[in-house]
Amino acid sequence: MTGLFSQVAFVVGRESMEALLVVGILNAWLGHHADREAAAAGQRWLLLGVAAGLAGSVLLAGALLGFSSLLEGEREDWFQIAAAAVAALLIVQMAVWMQAHGPGLKRELERGAAQALGDRNWWGLFLLAAIAVMREGSETVVFLYGILAAAGPVHPAVSLAAATTGLACAGLLYWLLQLGARRMAWAVFFRATQALLLALGAALLMTALDRAIGLDLVPALSPPLWDTSRLLDDGGGVGGLLAALAGYRARPELMPVLVYAAYWAAVAWLLGSGRRRRPAGADLP
Amino acid sequence: MPVSMRLAAILLGAVLAVPARAGEDPVFVIEFADGAITPQAVEVPAGRPFKLELRNTGASPVEFESLELRKEKVLGPGVTSFIVIRRLAPGEYRFFDDFHPGSAPALLIAREDASP
Numbered sequence: 001m002t003g004l005f006s007q008v009a010f011v012v013g014r015e016s017m018e019a020l021l022v023v024g025i026l027n028a029w030l031g032h033h034a035d036r037e038a039a040a041a042g043q044r045w046l047l048l049g050v051a052a053g054l055a056g057s058v059l060l061a062g063a064l065l066g067f068s069s070l071l072e073g074e075r076e077d078w079f080q081i082a083a084a085a086v087a088a089l090l091i092v093q094m095a096v097w098m099q100a101h102g103p104g105l106k107r108e109l110e111r112g113a114a115q116a117l118g119d120r121n122w123w124g125l126f127l128l129a130a131i132a133v134m135r136e137g138s139e140t141v142v143f144l145y146g147i148l149a150a151a152g153p154v155h156p157a158v159s160l161a162a163a164t165t166g167l168a169c170a171g172l173l174y175w176l177l178q179l180g181a182r183r184m185a186w187a188v189f190f191r192a193t194q195a196l197l198l199a200l201g202a203a204l205l206m207t208a209l210d211r212a213i214g215l216d217l218v219p220a221l222s223p224p225l226w227d228t229s230r231l232l233d234d235g236g237g238v239g240g241l242l243a244a245l246a247g248y249r250a251r252p253e254l255m256p257v258l259v260y261a262a263y264w265a266a267v268a269w270l271l272g273s274g275r276r277r278r279p280a281g282a283d284l285p
Numbered sequence: 286m287p288v289s290m291r292l293a294a295i296l297l298g299a300v301l302a303v304p305a306r307a308g309e310d311p312v313f314v315i316e317f318a319d320g321a322i323t324p325q326a327v328e329v330p331a332g333r334p335f336k337l338e339l340r341n342t343g344a345s346p347v348e349f350e351s352l353e354l355r356k357e358k359v360l361g362p363g364v365t366s367f368i369v370i371r372r373l374a375p376g377e378y379r380f381f382d383d384f385h386p387g388s389a390p391a392l393l394i395a396r397e398d399a400s401p
Contacts, residue, residue: 011383011384142346143348210352214355214370216372236386
């Protein structure tokens, strides 16, 4: 019984971590927005995205449970490729956008340029929150539905309590992010959460690539180049966490290595060019 | 025979051949029941497509998951579904029931076909 309780709590906590991380970081960033009105609008869009993601989760879960043949066979892979790739792109775009505008915000406000900044990225926020919630949310719904519908050895109330415990554990991460945004030096907090979010983007990209290789859309280019599964297994534990949050693979072929390197090169270039552009007008002596 | 008729015959042959070929893909059944996976080791052909039929016969939901196979699939209780694997290099591939953490992983063993 305790075993089942911790199993339910663990699975729910793990599945909701990714979404809470994305939403938590975006919310913290928006909270720092100098323009209160724009921040509130952004947070509303974020919340709408979460709501849409939850609704989508239930619909998707229905498809996964076999109420419709929408996601039968390979269609699920196609869906995952699209969702993960779009989410990865949106994460990079969000990080670059914040980098370009975040630190110089107060000055831009004074120049009256805040409005243009204000309503530019709301659809991105909405979509990213919705996808982040829906991707893992649908699996959580299937899981909970199964646990509750089965009415196995455990009372549904106990299962619900276990699920709530798991959600609360993941929620702790969300709360820590909000606390960190207020208590830590903004530059430090921004850098740290930006790195976390970009690592998650890399993980999403690797997920999309894996599915694409699995469908034979993209060649793997080589047999596994190395095998670090003895050192750090990507199937569970710390290695599994690194796989989910940073795209770690224990036995990568050439294509995943190239794509992973290209991702970080592109990110470095985009962030670097954003940094070079900004001081050009403002900080000249 | 005029060229157009020959082309038509080839096209017709191709159309007829497609479902026949898809039907030829071998199917392997894997059963999940509340954290137990049977069989624990499945031997599959390397270098050609095959289907894995996943059956959840337990009372709880399961998730077929394998980074090495690049596949994951959630199954509610009593649900049967399938995944297609296009091609595997010879070797061993582990897969898990990710909704039952701590339960033993099972193994997909890809071998070159003995008969050509």
